[in-house]
Amino acid sequence: MRDGLNRTHVIGYMLATGASISYGASLVLAKQVVEDxxxxxxxxxxxxxxxxxxxxxxxxxxxxxxxxxxxxxxxxxxxxxxxxxxxxxxxxxxxxAPVVVVAPMIAVNPLTAILFGQIFIRNIERLTPRIFVGALLVVVGVIIISLGRNV
Amino acid sequence: MTGILLALAAAFVWGIGNVWVRLALQGMRPTTVSVFSLFIGLLLLFPLALILHWDDVTGITSGVILTIFFYGMANFLTGRFLNYSSISRIGLNKAIPIVASSPVFALTLAVIFLDESVNALIILGTVIVMGGIMLIVTERR
Incomplete structure (x- = not known):
């Protein structure tokens, strides 16, 4: 397999995607729960x-x-x-405050995780410019989606 | 302003929490960290729920309990376990942004099951999220 994309990484990415799908489903279910x-x-x-x-x-x-x-x-x-x-x-x-204000603030949490990771566990967490830009794009995209859903 | 500060505080608390997860995973399996963190989190949240919403807790119906059960399975069983498992395999910096793309999947499910509509902003946001994930996944180091 290609250098940098070994089996462990592929499984890790699949697990992260699975978590994202699960959390996505929970957001939809949460919408039903908070009605009751x-x-x-x-x-x-x-x-x-x-x-x-x-x-x-x-x-x-x-x-x-x-x-x-x-x-x-x-x-x-x-x-x-x-x-x-x-x-x-x-x-x-x-x-x-309304969800349209709160959701974008909450969405920055991957960046705070990366920030704290760089401060406290830099020895075990490697951050490259590519990963940082990727995380930044995810946060910006999620903020735009949350704004789009509240238009 | 208070709402914004509280939301930012939540983002910071979750951020540092993920660092603690990473540290815990160095000596424990993801399942154990998930269950132990849920137990400790419950010690904080459940008393608050009882104090603030006693009537809602005691008056809950079986139909609502079933919906909450499925919500709990999606969020706190598969979501948290897969999240922690991914952190243990690819690290915090790569796993967390991918996991944070959950609004894209929530939107997809809402469009399919709840007939939610999509607009240009949502499509733009989704494309940007996917671009970010591609950058992370194709990182060679």
Whole structure:
């Protein structure tokens, strides 16, 4: 296979695309959910379902990971706090400003991830100008789509 | 202004959260990181939901629960697990922008299932997103 596009990369890109499709489907379903319950309630209960089903499917793996370093658990816990905190902040933002204003701000999160990656884990995350421009184009495109959907 | 600041705060919190995911993935499998992060996130969100929306939580119907179940599967099971798995394979800088293209897929599904219409701005945005993803995927290093 071509240099730079090995099997690991191909699988990684497929996984990322799968995640994107899943999140896309969840956005459509979320539209239905928030017609019946507040977003915070829908998200919390959805998280319970997700955690229970994934936990049941991955129980064997999780048992194997119980001896992981305490540091790994701390990072995973912090990531959970950030994911939950981000959701709470997003709903709070939407209660204070219209979606057309909030969505473009939220869309910059890949750039903040890259920024923090370069500050804190530069040794394990390589950033090239091509990847940065690609990420920038994705963010700009998503902002234009969110504006287009609210015209 | 408050709404903008809160939205930017959310983007920053998610940004640093993804760095923590990357660090956690160095010592754990994506499934474990996903489940553990969901558990910790729930400790933050579920009490808030109970405090702020008690009547909505207790009055929820089985039909709504079913929709929330499918939402939870798409977002918190497959979405988060595949997201973390991709970060562990290709790294944060390549995975996150691809995952962030989800509005393109949301739009496609909304056009198919919800009869949502498409305009010139949406087509322009989609082309730009695809261009960005192509740049990332064709990165040789």
């Amino acid at each position: 319950v507040p977003p915070l309630v829908g998200s919390s209960i959805g998280m319970i379902f997700g955690m229970l089903v994934l936990g049941a499917l991955a129980a064997k793996n999780m048992v194997g990971d119980r001896k992981s370093s305490r540091r790994s658990f701390v990072w995973a816990g912090l990531s959970g706090l950030a994911a939950g905190g981000g959701i709470a902040l997003m709903f709070l933002a939407m209660s204070k």
